[in-house]
Amino acid sequence: MRYLPLTQEDRADMLSVIGANSVDDFYTDVPESARLPGTVPGLPDHQGELAVERYLTKLANKNVTASESAFFVGCGAYKHHVPASVDMVIQRSEFLTTYTPYQPEIAQGTLQTLFEFQTQVAEITAMDVANASMYDGATSCAEAAVMACRATRRKKVVLSGGLHPHYAASTKLLCEAQGIEVVQLPAAIDGELELAGAVDDATACVIGQSPNVFGTITDMTPVADAAHEKKALFVSVFTEAVSLGLVKPPGEMGADIAVGEGQSIGNSLNFGGPYVGLFAATQKLVRQMPGRLCGETTDAEGKRGFVLTLSTREQHIRRDKATSNICTNSGLCALAFTAHMTLLGGKGLRDLAVLNHEAACDLADALEAVDGVEIITPRFFNEFAFRVPMNAADALQGLLDRDVVGGVRASRLYPHEDELSNVIVCAATECTTPEDIAAYASALKEILS
Amino acid sequence: MSMNSQGRPSTPVATGSQHDTETVSGSKGLYQFEPLIFETDRWGKTGVDLPKAKGTKSRLGGVERAGKAELPGLSEPETVRHYVRLSQRNYAIDLGLFPLGSCTMKHNPRLNEKMARLPGFADIHPMQPQASVQGALELIDELATWLKTLTGMPAVAMSPKAGAHGELCGMLAIRQALISRGEADTRKRVLVPASAHGTNPATAAQCGFIVDEISADKRGRVDMEDLRAKLEKTDDVAGIMLTNPNTCGLFETDIKDIADLIHEAGGYFYCDGANFNAIVGRVRPGDLGIDAMHINLHKTFSTPHGGGGPGSGPTVLSEALAPFAPVPFILKDEDGFRLVEEAEEEAKESFGRMASFHGQMGMFVRALSYMLSHGADGLKQVAEDAVLNANYIQAKLKTVMTPAFDGFCMHEALFSDKFTAEGIETIDIAKALIDEGYHPMTMYFPLVVHGAMLIEPTETESKAELDRFCGALESVARRAAQGDDTLKGAPYLAPMKRLDETQAARKPVLKWVPPAPEQLAAE
C-alpha cells in the first residue's frame, strides 16, 4: 500500500517493544460478535494510482461542465473565473495540510490570512466585524436567525418571499428545533420590502435577500428601520458575493447581521460544495456570533501576531451553552476567497461586478427580443427571471438539446407555486461570451416558435 | 459560580530568550518579513486584467453601493509571494508528524487533489439539469455504498458539511423520529459523557435537547452505574451521544449493553464517529447497535483539513432513523440517478434540508479516491497501523510520562500531567515540542483527565519518524519532570514567541483599521 510506510519487519519490531503478540490484542475490547474474521465483505481490494485515476476520470467525463457549454445557471452558485494563482496558493502544503490554528506560534500563516479575510469581508459587506467563515450561505443564514433570537431574547423570525428556498428551509429547520416560530412570506419576485410590515414586538429578526433568488435587488433600508423600531434585528442575505462590488451592501442598508455565500470569489462550482459561508455583524453583536474569530495581539517580545480569540462563545469551551456547534469551518475556501480578493482589490471587485452586470443586461436585451419572453425581475445585478409561454422544464430541456444550459426552472425551487411553472431564472457572469448569449437567444427562438 | 478547573496561562511570561540578531528589513535569512496586505501601497489598484466595461447599460434601478469597497489589489507576483511567505509560518502534516489527538492528521494523497480538480467534478453546478450530471450523482451514490458497507448501516445522509453538522443531522433525525412517535415534547434528555467533544453537547442543545452528563469510570469508559442511574427514569430520554472509540482513545467495552439500555429506555444511540480511523475495515459500527453516526471524511478518509476546513460529515442511519434523513438524497431508477430535493412524496418523513446544496462534492471525490486506492484490505491495514503506532508511542513513553489509563489504547495515546514537577504545565510541554520541530499534541482535552495530552500519530508515519518524535517528547517530558523552568518560555525557535491571548480577548481587534492620521504624520 503506497500510503502506508510500515513494513512487516517494522510491525513485528514494534509489537515486541509494546509486548503484544499481534494487533488482535488491541481489539480485545470489541465485543466478540462484532469482530470481523477478515476484511469487510462486499468491497474490492486496493488498486494502483493509474486504475483509480482511470475510473474516476470516466465518471467525471459523464458530466457536462460549465466551461464546455453556453452556461447560465445561478440560484446560489455562480460560474466565475478563478485566477490560476489562487489554486496554487491553496495547494501550498502548509495551508492545505495544516489544522485549525490552535498553536499560534506555528500557525501565523493561516492566522494572518484569516485576519485579512475578516477585514475584506467586513469591508465588502460594509459591516463592523466578520468571522473566519461558516459552511455555506444557507447554514450562515440559519445561524444568523438563531443568533438574533439569542441577542433579542425573542423567539420569532420572519423570512422574505425572495429568500432562497434552500436558505429558508435550512433556517426553518434549525429554528423549529429550538422552538422558534418561523413566518415565511409568500414567494414574491419583488417583495423584500413587505418584511417591513411583518415585524411586531415579538419578532427577533426579519431576513431579506438582495439580490434575491429571482435576482431582484432592493434597498432594504425601510425594512431595517421597521425592524429597529420594534427592537428587532435585520438580517441581510446575499448569494452572489460579486454583487457587493456594485449593489448596495448590507451595512449601507442598516443590517445588524449580514450573511451569504462566498463561493463566487475564488471557488469553483464543485457541484455544490465545499463553499464558504460569510458571516458579518455589527460590533455590538460580536459576542453572540457563531464560529471562529481571529484577533490581533502581541507575543512575549512585543511583536505583532494573531490568535483565535473570544473562544468562550464556542463549543469547545461553552459546550451546551455555545453560540453554535460549529467546529470545522471552510478554512481553505476562505483562503481561496481572500487570495482572489487580494488580487482583485476594491477596484477589481467593482470592475468585475460591472462586467457581470453588463453581461446580464446584454442577455436580458437578447432574450427580451425573442417573441413570448417576458422578463419579470424589475431591477437586477447578474441574474434575472423571465416567463416563457410554455412549461419551463420543457424549454430548458430544449435548450440543453441545443447545448445551452439555460438556467434553473423556478418550479425546481417552488414545486407548489403553479404560477411559477413557466419561469426560468438565469445568470450571466464575466465568463459569458456574446456568442453564448446569441446561442441562447436563437435556441430559445427556435423552441418558442 | 461554576468554575472550570482546567484554566491555563493565557498571558506569556517574560523570558530571557537567546540572543537574536535584529535586521533592518525584519527578514532573517530565508525567513521573510511579510506585512498585511493593507500595509502595502496597492490601494486603489488591482492585480487582475479585466476587459473594459462598455459602461452604457444599467438595470440596477439605483440600488447602488454608495461607498466604495476600499481594499488593496496586489499584482500576481506580490500576491504569490505574500501567501508563500505566510505559508512558511505554518506547520503542516507535509512537514512532519502532526500528533493532534482526535483530529486524525494523516497524509493527504495528492491523487485525491488531482481527481477533485477534474472539470467533470469541479466545474459542474449543483442546479444544472440532472441529466447533465449523471457521473457526479453516480459518484455520490458509490461513496454512499462504501460508507454503508464499511459501517454495516442501511442508510446514509450525504449533505452534512462537517462532523458537527453530521451530529446535527443525526440528532435532528432522532428528534423527527420522536415527533412521529408523538413524544418529542416529553423526551428531551440526552445523555452525554463528560469526556465528549464540545460539539456533542452543543449539538444536543442546538436541537432543543437538554444535556445530562454521565461520568467516566476509572477505566476511562462510561460509568455503567451512573448510566443505569440516569436511565431509571426513562420517559424523558431522547438518547445518548457517545464517541466510540472514545475521546480517551479507548473502545467502549460495554457498548452493546449501552445500546440495549438506551433502546429499552425508548431512546436512540448517536455514535460520534470522529475516531472511526481506529476500527475502519475491522469493526462495523452497525454491529454494535447504533442508530446514527457521522463520519468525518476529513479524518478517516484523508481529505485535507485546510487550516480549519472544509470537512464533510456523511451520517449513517439505522432502519429506525432512515425515513427521517434530510433532503436532498439520490435515488436510482431506470432513467438513471436522480435527486430527491423536497421533503415530500418519497421523502415525506424527511426532517428537511440542512444546507444550500447536496453536500461537499469536492470532499466526496477525494474520499472515494482514497477508498478505491486502499480497498477493503488496505483500509483494515490503515486501522491496524494507526493503532499499532499509537501503542508504540504509549509503550515508549509510559515510563517517563503518566498514561491516563492502564492497558492498550486504540489509535491515540492519552497522558495526564501527573509526572510534571510543580509549576510546569501541559502547555509548557506542548510549546517545547514546537522547538523540537513538532506540532504539539491535543492538550487539555478530554476534560476528564487532568492536563490531558492526547497523541494521535496515524498510520501514515514511519517507524523512524515515530522514534524521532518519541525521542524529542521524552527529553521534554524529563525536563518537565525535573521542573526545568526554561520550558515556561518555549517556544524559543518558532517564528513567534508565546502570544498574549488575554490581551486579544480583552480588547478584541478583529480587523485591520487604518492608523490614525496623527500616527501617519509622525512616521
Place this chain on the structure above:
Amino acid sequence: MTVKYTEDHEWVSVEGDTAIVGITSYAAEQLGDVVFVELPEEGRNSNKGDELAVVESVKAASDVYAPVSGIVKEANSELEGAPETVNQDPEGKGWFVKMLITDPTQLDAMMDADAYKAFCADL
C-alpha cells in the same frame, strides 16, 4: 455592613436592603486573567441560584449565580472596559451588581469570612 460568602465563591456585602455582589479573591485567582464579564440589565428580577452574570477568562466561561433573590439595581459598568479590575480588586472595585434584596433571611445560611476561609482551605 456585613459580608457573607457562598460555596460558589460569591461574596455579598449588605447595607440596609441593598446587597453588593462579586466573586471572591479565591475565585478570581482560580479563573486566571479575566477578559470579559457579562452583566445583567438593570431591573432584572433574579431568584437565588439563577444565573446572574458570566465571567470569562481566555479558556473558560463561568456562570455567577445570584446568591440571594432580588432585583438588579445597578451593574458595574466599569468592568466593560476594564475586566482586569476583577483580578486586581475582586472584593472591592471589581464588584458585579447591586441588588435590592427581597428575602434577607437567605443571608443567614451563608458563611462569614472565617468560615469561607476554612472552606477554601479544604478545597
